[in-house]
Amino acid sequence: MTTDTPARLLTLLSLLQTPREWPGGELADRLGVSRRTVRRDIDRLRELGYPVQAARGSDGGYRLVAGKAMPPLVLDDEEAVAIAVGLRAGAGHAVEGVEEASVRALAKLEQVLPSRLRHRVSTLQSATTPLTSGDGASIAPETLTVMASSVAGRERLRFAYRAKDGTESRRLTEPYRLVSTGRRWYLVAYDLDRGDWRTFRVDRVSEPFATGARFAPRELPTGNAAEYLRQSMWRRQETYEFLVTFDAPVEFVAARVPGWLGVPEAVDGGARCRLRGAGGDAVEWMAVRLAMVDCEFVVESPEELVRCVRELGGRLSRAGG
Numbered sequence: 001m002t003t004d005t006p007a008r009l010l011t012l013l014s015l016l017q018t019p020r021e022w023p024g025g026e027l028a029d030r031l032g033v034s035r036r037t038v039r040r041d042i043d044r045l046r047e048l049g050y051p052v053q054a055a056r057g058s059d060g061g062y063r064l065v066a067g068k069a070m071p072p073l074v075l076d077d078e079e080a081v082a083i084a085v086g087l088r089a090g091a092g093h094a095v096e097g098v099e100e101a102s103v104r105a106l107a108k109l110e111q112v113l114p115s116r117l118r119h120r121v122s123t124l125q126s127a128t129t130p131l132t133s134g135d136g137a138s139i140a141p142e143t144l145t146v147m148a149s150s151v152a153g154r155e156r157l158r159f160a161y162r163a164k165d166g167t168e169s170r171r172l173t174e175p176y177r178l179v180s181t182g183r184r185w186y187l188v189a190y191d192l193d194r195g196d197w198r199t200f201r202v203d204r205v206s207e208p209f210a211t212g213a214r215f216a217p218r219e220l221p222t223g224n225a226a227e228y229l230r231q232s233m234w235r236r237q238e239t240y241e242f243l244v245t246f247d248a249p250v251e252f253v254a255a256r257v258p259g260w261l262g263v264p265e266a267v268d269g270g271a272r273c274r275l276r277g278a279g280g281d282a283v284e285w286m287a288v289r290l291a292m293v294d295c296e297f298v299v300e301s302p303e304e305l306v307r308c309v310r311e312l313g314g315r316l317s318r319a320g321g
Contacts, residue, residue, distance in 0.1 A: 005041075008033070012041050014076050016052060016064040023061040077117060084109055084121045107145040107152070139185060139203050144178070146208040147187055151175045154215055157189070159208040161200055171200070174215045177225035178202070181260050188225040190218050197221065199232045226260045230278055240302050242286070244275045247296035256293045283308045 008031055015022060015030060028035045042052050042062060053065045084106070110118065150157040157175045162168055173189035176197075180186075185202035197220065222228040246253045246264065250273045253264045262277025279286045287308045290297060299306045 009041055009044060011076070012038075013045060013050065013064075014079075016045075016050075016062060021055065021061040021063045027062065077120075080109070080113060080117055081120050084113065084117075106141065107148040110145055143202060143205055143208050144185065146210060147175060147178055147202070147205075150208075150210045151177060153210070154217060156192070156211045156213040156215055157208060158211055160206045162204045162206070171198075172211075173198070173200075174218065176217065176220060179225050179229050179260070181229075181258060186229050188220070188228055197228065197232075199229050230260055230262075233278065240283070240304070241278050242276070242302060242305055243300040244290060245298045245300060246273050246275065246293060247271075248293075249273060252295065253293060257289075279305075284312075287312045 011031060012027065015027065024035045024038050027038045031038065045052050051065050052062055054062050147157065156172060158170065158172050160168065161171050172192045174192065175187055175189045177188045178185060179188060187200045187202055189198060189200065191198040220228055222231060245267070249270055250264045250266045253273050253275065257275065261279065262275050264273040264275045267274050283305045286305060290299070290309070299309050
């Protein structure tokens with residue numbers, strides 16, 4: 001029996017946030033109290049502004065309905081652990097669709113998790129191995145959460161960085177945005193030691209540390225972190241320009257390609273569209289990514305990508321018998 005009234009009210013609110021109707025008897029059993037106590041607790045929640053609706057009759061019950069303001073989300077231990085493990089698993093690989101918002105959610109959740117639950121999350125994740133994973137580099141979720149918190153809090157970030165040639169360095173930055181390309185995470189930040197904007201591959205970052213020093217955000221040259229990353233990759237000659245024509249309208253293609261690849265433009269009166277951009281990954285991966293758009297397309301350049309698509313098509317045809 002829950003004798004602590006505040007704790008009981010939080011448990012009751014957590015149950016009511018499940019999208020179902022709770023009979024009074026079932027709530028009483030779950031809370032270990034009488035039906036009369038449940039009714040009093042429901043009245044207390046209503047006094048606090050929670051829109052709890054009651055249905056009359058023997059089969060009636062209670063449910064939390066939409067109100068003028070969203071009540072705070074209340075999670076029990078099992079729910080908090082489940083959400084944290086799911087977010088950490090997704091954040092560990094730059095899976096397309098797991099955007100910065102998911103990382104921010106993980107940062108907020110882990111910040112308020114009690115130590116006993118943080119230990120359960122870490123233990124569960126270390127004891128499990130996913131059958132499948134993204135084909136990008138693995139990243140410690142803690143690295144992403146520290147970075148996301150620094151971005152949100154406008155707090156200077158210090159970390160160790162390993163460049164492409166293996167050179168190790170220490171960086172002090174003003175983090176601007178985290179950008180996911182679908183296979184990798186990048187940090188766009190102002191490098192204080194070099195006095196200029198830089199992009200950093202997150203899988204090459206180690207020992208991230210939020211210094212606690214606040215800063216006023218600077219104006220990014222391009223005004224958009226994804227565009228800055230695209231231009232930065234091109235300047236470092238890690239990319240190649242490509243031109244692809246899709247036999248589908250702009251809306252169809254735009255919903256199926258990551259924005260950092262470019263913005264499709266309508267051709268032939270809108271029946272088809274053309275995508276011009278820059279890729280920073282192997283042409284083999286780009287060929288597969290284009291095929292995933294799920295419509296007919298023609299690669300016009302570069303020639304290396306044309307050959308790769310042709311070879312991939314032949315290989316798949318042979319695999320199909």
